[in-house]
Amino acid sequence: MFDMRKIYTIIFILFFTQAYAGGNPIIGKWKSDKDKTSELIKNSKELNSKAKKVLLENFQFGELVLEISQNKITSYYKGEKSISEYKTLNVNSNAVTIEEYDDYLKKKVSKTIKVKNGIMYIPSSISPSIVEAFVKIE
Numbered sequence: 001m002f003d004m005r006k007i008y009t010i011i012f013i014l015f016f017t018q019a020y021a022g023g024n025p026i027i028g029k030w031k032s033d034k035d036k037t038s039e040l041i042k043n044s045k046e047l048n049s050k051a052k053k054v055l056l057e058n059f060q061f062g063e064l065v066l067e068i069s070q071n072k073i074t075s076y077y078k079g080e081k082s083i084s085e086y087k088t089l090n091v092n093s094n095a096v097t098i099e100e101y102d103d104y105l106k107k108k109v110s111k112t113i114k115v116k117n118g119i120m121y122i123p124s125s126i127s128p129s130i131v132e133a134f135v136k137i138e
Contacts, residue, residue, distance in 0.1 A: 023091060023093075024070070024088065024091050024096060025091075025093065025094065025095075025096065025115040025120075026068050026096045026098075026113050026115060026120060027068050027069060027070065028067075028068060028136050028138055029065065029066070029067045029068075029136065029137050029138035030065070030066045030067075030068065030120055030134035030135065030136055030137065031062075031064070031065050031066075031134060031135055031137045032061050032062050032063060032064040032065070032132055032133070032134055033061075033062065033119070033133045033134060033135045034061045034062025035062075036119060036133035036135075037061040037062070037131075037132050037133045038056060038061065040121075040131050040132075040133060041055050041056055041130070042056070044129055044130075046127075046129035047129055047130070055130065061132060063077055063078060064076070064077050064132075064134075065077070065137070066134065070088075071085055071086060071087070071088070072084070072085055072086070073085075073086060073100070084100060084101065085100070085101075086098040086099065086100040087099045087100070089110060090112075094114060094115050094116055095112050095113065095114045095115065096112070096113050096115075097110055097111070097112045097113075098110065098111060098113065102125045104125045104126065105125055109125065111123055111125075111128075118135065118136060119133050119134065119135060120133070120134040120135075120136070121133055121134075122134065
C-alpha cells in the first residue's frame with residue numbers, strides 16, 4: 001500500500017523546487033542585444049562622450065550568449081565556452097543579486113542583475129554604469 005505521507009512529501013518537494021526555480025528571473029538562455037546595449041550606452045548620463053565612443057567602436061556587443069542555471073553561468077562567445085559558478089544572494093520579481101568570482105577584477109564581487117519587460121540588464125565589472133542588455137532566447 002502507498003504511504004500517503006511520503007507521497008505528499010515528494011509532491012511538496014517537487015512543487016517547492018519548481019516554484020523556487022521559476023521565481024528566479026535570470027534562469028534561462030540569453031543573447032546579448034547589440035541595439036539595446038548601444039542605446040543604453042548612448043543614453044548613459046554617467047559616461048562621457050569619449051567613453052561612449054570607445055565602447056561603441058571597440059566592443060562587439062550582440063555576440064555573447066549566456067545559459068544561466070540555478071548556480072552556474074555558461075558563456076558562449078565566438079566559439080569559446082566558459083563556465084562559472086555563482087551564489088544567489090537575493091531574488092525578487094525583477095532583480096537578482098549574485099556573488100561570483102570576477103576574472104577581470106580577480107576577486108569575488110556581488111552584482112544586481114535586473115530583468116524588465118523580458119530584457120536582462122547586467123552591469124559591467126569595469127564600471128556599473130556600463131550595462132549590457134540581453135534578450136531571452138530559451
